[in-house]
Amino acid sequence: MRATISFDIELDKVEETMSALVGQQSSTLRVAANILDHASNTTLLEEVTEAIDLLQEATSQLQQYQQMLTSFEKAKFETMLPQQTPVSVPVQAQAVTEAAKNIEGLQETLKAMNEFGSFVDRINNQPQEEEETDGLQTQEG
Secondary structure, eight states: OOOOOOOOGGGGGGHHHHHHHHHHHHHHHHHHHHHHHHHOTTHHHHHHHHHHHHHHHHHHHHHHHHHHHHHHHHHHHHHHOTTTSTTTHHHHHHHHHHHHHHHHHHHHHHHHHHHHHHHHHHHHHHHHHHHHHHHHHHHHO
């Protein structure tokens, strides 16, 4: 279940508040790491699946926080620097470029996680396919 929270905060408290929110994701990442660290052979599939779910959840939340932080930074530059000065354009362009690089890196990470999830799904489906194939061969013989 998800909820959207909206509230006003003093501008000088934004980074502190966002830092607290981002920090909360570390506990989710620790839980995922703990699951993988203590995975057993008998429940390996379930534990890997649970860890992937937790990682995807944390990644999604962190992407939202990143977008919010990028918006705050952009607003800060637009508000603090005069729009007519030549200095404001490169500073804004650099901030946007860095944000875009960060987003691309996170998207690559998410893509890799999805590819790993697909790999796990294929592994999960192989035993079923082999059992179905074995069953067909037994019936023909």
